[in-house]
Amino acid sequence: MEENNIVEQHELLDRIPIGVIICSLEGAILYANAFSRQCLGYSVDELDATIVDGLIVENENQMAWQAIRTVVLKDQTVFDGEVTLIRKNNDSVTCAMTVFGILPTSRHDQQFVLVFQDISHQKSITMELEKKNLEMAKMNSELIRSNQELKRVSELKTKFLSIASHELKTPLTSIKGYSEIIIDNMKDKVDAAVYRMIESVNRAADRLNNVINNMLDVTRIEQKRLRLKPENCNVKDIISECIDDFTQFTSRRNIPIRVSIDPDLPQFYGDRTRMHQVFTNLFSNALKYSPDFSEIELRVFLENVQEEQFHIIVSDHGIGIDKDELDKVFRPFYEIADTVRHSTDPVKFLGGGTGLGLSIVKGIIERHGGAIWAESVGTQHGKFPGSQFHIVLPVRPHIQWDDNETMLSKIHKTTDVEQEIRPIGGSQNVKPLLLIIDDDREAIEITRMVLQTQCDIITADSGEEGLRVAFLQKPSLILLDLYLPGLDGTQICRILRSQEETKHIPISFFTAANQYDEIERCYASGADDFILKPFSGKEILTKVTQLMNRRTYQSSQR
Ligand code: ADP
Numbered sequence: 001m002e003e004n005n006i007v008e009q010h011e012l013l014d015r016i017p018i019g020v021i022i023c024s025l026e027g028a029i030l031y032a033n034a035f036s037r038q039c040l041g042y043s044v045d046e047l048d049a050t051i052v053d054g055l056i057v058e059n060e061n062q063m064a065w066q067a068i069r070t071v072v073l074k075d076q077t078v079f080d081g082e083v084t085l086i087r088k089n090n091d092s093v094t095c096a097m098t099v100f101g102i103l104p105t106s107r108h109d110q111q112f113v114l115v116f117q118d119i120s121h122q123k124s125i126t127m128e129l130e131k132k133n134l135e136m137a138k139m140n141s142e143l144i145r146s147n148q149e150l151k152r153v154s155e156l157k158t159k160f161l162s163i164a165s166h167e168l169k170t171p172l173t174s175i176k177g178y179s180e181i182i183i184d185n186m187k188d189k190v191d192a193a194v195y196r197m198i199e200s201v202n203r204a205a206d207r208l209n210n211v212i213n214n215m216l217d218v219t220r221i222e223q224k225r226l227r228l229k230p231e232n233c234n235v236k237d238i239i240s241e242c243i244d245d246f247t248q249f250t251s252r253r254n255i256p257i258r259v260s261i262d263p264d265l266p267q268f269y270g271d272r273t274r275m276h277q278v279f280t281n282l283f284s285n286a287l288k289y290s291p292d293f294s295e296i297e298l299r300v301f302l303e304n305v306q307e308e309q310f311h312i313i314v315s316d317h318g319i320g321i322d323k324d325e326l327d328k329v330f331r332p333f334y335e336i337a338d339t340v341r342h343s344t345d346p347v348k349f350l351g352g353g354t355g356l357g358l359s360i361v362k363g364i365i366e367r368h369g370g371a372i373w374a375e376s377v378g379t380q381h382g383k384f385p386g387s388q389f390h391i392v393l394p395v396r397p398h399i400q401w402d403d404n405e406t407m408l409s410k411i412h413k414t415t416d417v418e419q420e421i422r423p424i425g426g427s428q429n430v431k432p433l434l435l436i437i438d439d440d441r442e443a444i445e446i447t448r449m450v451l452q453t454q455c456d457i458i459t460a461d462s463g464e465e466g467l468r469v470a471f472l473q474k475p476s477l478i479l480l481d482l483y484l485p486g487l488d489g490t491q492i493c494r495i496l497r498s499q500e501e502t503k504h505i506p507i508s509f510f511t512a513a514n515q516y517d518e519i520e521r522c523y524a525s526g527a528d529d530f531i532l533k534p535f536s537g538k539e540i541l542t543k544v545t546q547l548m549n550r551r552t553y554q555s556s557q558r
Helices: 002-015 034-040 065-075 120-185 192-222 235-252 272-288 357-367 403-416 441-451 463-473 489-498 516-524 537-557
Strands: 019-024 029-032 079-086 092-102 111-118 230-233 257-261 268-271 296-303 309-316 371-375 388-394 433-437 456-460 477-480 507-511 529-532
Touching: 002 034, 019 034, 034 079, 034 092, 034 111, 065 079, 065 092, 092 120, 120 192, 120 441, 120 537, 192 357, 230 235, 230 272, 235 257, 235 272, 235 296, 268 272, 272 296, 272 309, 272 357, 272 388, 357 371, 433 441, 433 463, 441 456, 441 537, 456 463, 463 477, 463 489, 477 489, 477 537, 489 507, 489 516, 507 516, 507 537, 516 529, 529 537
Parallel strands: 257 296, 433 456, 433 477, 477 507, 507 529
Antiparallel strands: 019 029, 019 111, 079 092, 092 111, 230 268, 296 309, 309 388, 371 388
């Protein structure tokens, strides 16, 4: 009966998926169940004569059989831990093992029961996971480092763009200023071929100025500092002006721009100049990437039930844009590069650019609370599937206009809406006295050449000298550079405004700075106007005339 019981117990132990070995005090194996034999690679009888000592080996923090035996015997306790077992083929297998003793009875001596489970698989997964975790932590810290580096590079790029643009504008003032003086006043004094070259230099200076302004715009957009001058504007008028600007190109290349505008389109409250820039960029791209004798269409219509937003679509019949490029074209400096396209026959009309136009357009539209996207079926060799640029804009953007924006808008309006331009100094015959405070000799020279017949000009190349001359001579007008050695322009302006004898003198800043915050600083210090370098001769003459006349008018009212 008892014998049967033992057989049944062994059958049961053979079925469980856990290794069970029973050994004597000396370590001789008395019983090994099916799972333990299978796990260690032995057949039924092979384990019988084996000693446990050879099966459990010492490994790193794991104990060999003798040590385990001592623990169990000495402390009369159960051993629970990880062990390394050696298979018949000498491979090792990591197992979780429990060992406990069976106290001696009348039937047998002290025995040990070893219960174990192969955990090599879990162990390797855990190790793999730990390795992966370690790699991830490493990647994470690398990512943080590269993010910081990226941020630093981006800040450097922005700083570089801003400095480069500023530094380029100063010499550009000389190139543009001198070439314009020759074009406007010396046509009969220079050789016709030289005159044409000068015209070309002047056009190149304009193009360069445009590129610099674009770089500054991109910097402002990236720094979220694009300021707008909102006003009520008629979109139809802005579009007509743009189309007029392109007449020369559209007629030369036989690409008409067909326009359809909803007659009920209300006035749009936004920045007129910036919207002009949006249409100019979209038309210029449509022309650049379309073949001669094609067509550009522009549709503007009111959208949604309340009709509070309008939709603009500029479609062309040009080379099209591949689907995976549709978003990328709005990134700064991004061009769908394929230089061959610019010279091979079916698409030789293509002109490259700086890759800045669309990123600026997007910045302007988003600043107005609108959205822009491009659609196209993609490019097809030798065919012109075309592209469509969609813009959706709120008629009256619900955005917080900066106080400065409205302030600037007011200032610009008062300057723009100057009535007729009378000769400098009104009816008096005495030439007004103009003081230029600037350390840029070229700018002074150009201004002198443009204004010398209209004004008497005195100059100072530092702030301190400028103040001294201003108090001594009481000029009719002061042109003041923002960045000067020593006292800067705004400090000088404040001092002049605070003194009884100089507070009525019109002051215009005169600088290559064209960040709005710099302009604001100038107005806040008490300036009347702002002349940006590079300026044209006509522009400086107009501004100076306006300021002088305003002064004459104000004094006659006093
Ligand atoms: P770019 O000054 O180079 O034209 P943009 O930012 O205006 O810069 O445009 C980015 C790129 O998008 C262009 O280089 C051109 O590859 C592509 N692109 C823009 N407009 C069109 C268009 N209407 N048709 C086809 N490709 C266009």
